[in-house]
Amino acid sequence: MALIFFFLYFPIGVLVVFSFNASRINATWQGFTLDWYRQLFHDFAIWAATSNSLIVGVASAAISTVIGTMAAFALHRYSFRGKAAFESLLQLPIVIPEIVMGVSLLAFFVLIEMPLGLHTVTIAHVAFNISFVTVVVRARLYAFDFTLEEAAMDLGANRWQTFFKVTLPLIAPGVAAGFLIALTLSLDDFIIAFFTAGPGANTLPMQVYSMMRFGVTPKVNALSTLMLAVVILIGVVGQFIFRGRKETPVPEEEIHPVPRGFEVYAKAGSDRARVPVGAVGARSSPDAQHLQLG
Amino acid sequence: MATSQTLARQGALNVSDVQRPRSVGAHLLLLPAYLWLGIFFLLPLVIIVYYSLTVRTPLGGSEAVFTLEHYARLWDPLYARIFWRSLWLAVATTVITILMAYPFAYALARTPQRWKNLLLLLSVIPFWTNFLVRTYAWMVILRSNGLVNTALMSLGLIEQPLPLLFTPGSVLLGLVYGFLPFMILPIYAAIDRLEPSLLEAAADLGARPWQTFWRVTLPLTAPGIAAGVLLVFVPALGMFIIPDLMGGAKVTLIGNLIQNQFLSARNWQFGSAASVVLMALVVLGLRLYKRFFRLEGVF
Numbered sequence: 001m002a003l004i005f006f007f008l009y010f011p012i013g014v015l016v017v018f019s020f021n022a023s024r025i026n027a028t029w030q031g032f033t034l035d036w037y038r039q040l041f042h043d044f045a046i047w048a049a050t051s052n053s054l055i056v057g058v059a060s061a062a063i064s065t066v067i068g069t070m071a072a073f074a075l076h077r078y079s080f081r082g083k084a085a086f087e088s089l090l091q092l093p094i095v096i097p098e099i100v101m102g103v104s105l106l107a108f109f110v111l112i113e114m115p116l117g118l119h120t121v122t123i124a125h126v127a128f129n130i131s132f133v134t135v136v137v138r139a140r141l142y143a144f145d146f147t148l149e150e151a152a153m154d155l156g157a158n159r160w161q162t163f164f165k166v167t168l169p170l171i172a173p174g175v176a177a178g179f180l181i182a183l184t185l186s187l188d189d190f191i192i193a194f195f196t197a198g199p200g201a202n203t204l205p206m207q208v209y210s211m212m213r214f215g216v217t218p219k220v221n222a223l224s225t226l227m228l229a230v231v232i233l234i235g236v237v238g239q240f241i242f243r244g245r246k247e248t249p250v251p252e253e254e255i256h257p258v259p260r261g262f263e264v265y266a267k268a269g270s271d272r273a274r275v276p277v278g279a280v281g282a283r284s285s286p287d288a289q290h291l292q293l294g
Numbered sequence: 295m296a297t298s299q300t301l302a303r304q305g306a307l308n309v310s311d312v313q314r315p316r317s318v319g320a321h322l323l324l325l326p327a328y329l330w331l332g333i334f335f336l337l338p339l340v341i342i343v344y345y346s347l348t349v350r351t352p353l354g355g356s357e358a359v360f361t362l363e364h365y366a367r368l369w370d371p372l373y374a375r376i377f378w379r380s381l382w383l384a385v386a387t388t389v390i391t392i393l394m395a396y397p398f399a400y401a402l403a404r405t406p407q408r409w410k411n412l413l414l415l416l417s418v419i420p421f422w423t424n425f426l427v428r429t430y431a432w433m434v435i436l437r438s439n440g441l442v443n444t445a446l447m448s449l450g451l452i453e454q455p456l457p458l459l460f461t462p463g464s465v466l467l468g469l470v471y472g473f474l475p476f477m478i479l480p481i482y483a484a485i486d487r488l489e490p491s492l493l494e495a496a497a498d499l500g501a502r503p504w505q506t507f508w509r510v511t512l513p514l515t516a517p518g519i520a521a522g523v524l525l526v527f528v529p530a531l532g533m534f535i536i537p538d539l540m541g542g543a544k545v546t547l548i549g550n551l552i553q554n555q556f557l558s559a560r561n562w563q564f565g566s567a568a569s570v571v572l573m574a575l576v577v578l579g580l581r582l583y584k585r586f587f588r589l590e591g592v593f
Contacts, residue, residue: 001401011431071327078320096530100569104338127334224427
């Protein structure tokens with residue numbers, strides 16, 4: 001276990017250490033400096049890219065949260081013809097390789113002669129975020145007691161009042177979780193933005209990529225270290241928040257907010273968890289053979 | 295899943311008389327999602343399928359003449375080799391990450407509670423760190439005047455820097471490093487859920503430790519591995535960042551091929567054909583894979 005932790009953290013550690021190294025080209029230690037960070041803060045392109053990323057992230061998260069929450073409600077409360085087909089459509093953006101989504105959107109935007117820019121990245125990010133928001137909000141709806149809505153209406157509230165005064169406040173944590181996941185995925189995405197952003201509309205990962213292609217520089221080390229620091233900060237804060245409210249049962253998706261594709265797992269896992277005894281009985285069945293191959 | 299379907303079914307039964315207006319409501323709620331996914335997800339896919347089947351004009355446009363030449367060109371040994379290499383590297387990455395992640399996840403799940411949260415957080419941080427940053431970290435270590443070469447040279451073991459970066463080996467290393475966290479988490483979750491009493495039962499019934507492992511632990515945690523395989527294999531197959539940054543121009547994979555055709559060579563028809571094949575590989579593979587594992591769910 002220690003070996004794997006070493007493997008996971010050694011490269012990151014090297015990166016962090018070298019971001020404080022005074023030497024520009026060599027891998028030898030030549031004293032502590034904060035110069036690279038200072039340069040970073042004076043780099044206009046990085047600030048522009050960061051603000052672009054935030055604009056795209058917030059806009060795409062907001063739009064996909066509204067659309068995804070509506071879809072989650074429809075899927076949770078109604079049974080209708082074509083539901084299974086819609087559910088598979090919803091899974092496609094999660095499983096299709098990002099590069100295919102990227103080039104197909106590029107082809108589409110060029111075909112309809114829409115100039116590329118931040119708006120095209122936002123559109124693309126909404127397209128893949130809808131699926132994730134829907135999954136997360138829907139998981140939250142399982143815990144929602146819909147008799148509360150009936151009670152509100154019995155007491156004379158109309159549909160809108162019921163929704164905004166009863167339903168929405170109660171499912172707000174799920175909607176917020178959906179928004180945060182959409183925001184994170186958008187901020188983290190490089191591949192789709194790479195194909196759908198126009199010239200001059202760099203997002204932060206795109207800016208980082210173009211700097212990295214140029215080669216290893218202490219400035220990129222510093223930028224990478226800062227990005228890492230943000231992740232660790234969020235992780236530690238999140239840990240404290242969840243520790244603080246352990247009494248309330250939180251759906252799994254919130255404890256381990258997970259990126260693209262992970263909920264495929266969450267389903268497989270939870271279905272299995274419900275039938276542990278049957279699973280053991282299956283040891284002798286031919287299916288068990290397949291299992292071991294898998 | 296199962297509960298939602300049951301709930302939905304109960305709902306439908308209770309209000310069967312008003313089912314029609316309800317389902318209209320559902321479609322109204324779904325309308326924005328239909329539109330967005332239809333226009334900005336399905337339609338673009340249809341467009342690249344169209345491109346892949348039409349003749350390329352000298353200016354790079356598409357002429358509405360049906361052809362299979364772009365697909366035929368993928369059989370050219372030059373491109374077939376790229377597909378083969380991608381497939382091989384994705385399989386190797388998946389196998390190596392399973393072998394590394396399983397024992398690690400096992401140890402993690404068996405850690406005493408007081409350390410567990412901290413170690414879990416440490417395992418999740420790389421998972422959340424941007425892929426570019428983690429790939430770049432290896433460039434710092436492996437480049438010709440990077441950490442390894444500098445260390446070896448100052449020890450006098452080598453005189454010239456070794457070409458560590460821009461080799462198939464460095465790409466594989468980058469892929470394994472990049473995807474390892476994606477394998478650890480699902481396997482960890484599966485092992486953590488494992489009922490210890492089942493293992494005790496197996497031991498009580500006379501199973502040796504390795505028998506217990508092969509016949510109880512492994513089958514019960516297989517869904518975690520299966521999920522990990524999905525999370526590692528599919529993106530590894532279409533990856534182009536790592537081969538681009540750590541393989542230079544020397545290690546071309548499907549992802550690089552597609553990127554080149556769209557951005558440099560501007561042969562969108564050929565690039566589309568490669569994308570369609572990649573997409574077909576993933577979707578078909580997933581279908582088979584799902585059927586396989588659903589079979590296992592029905593006891």
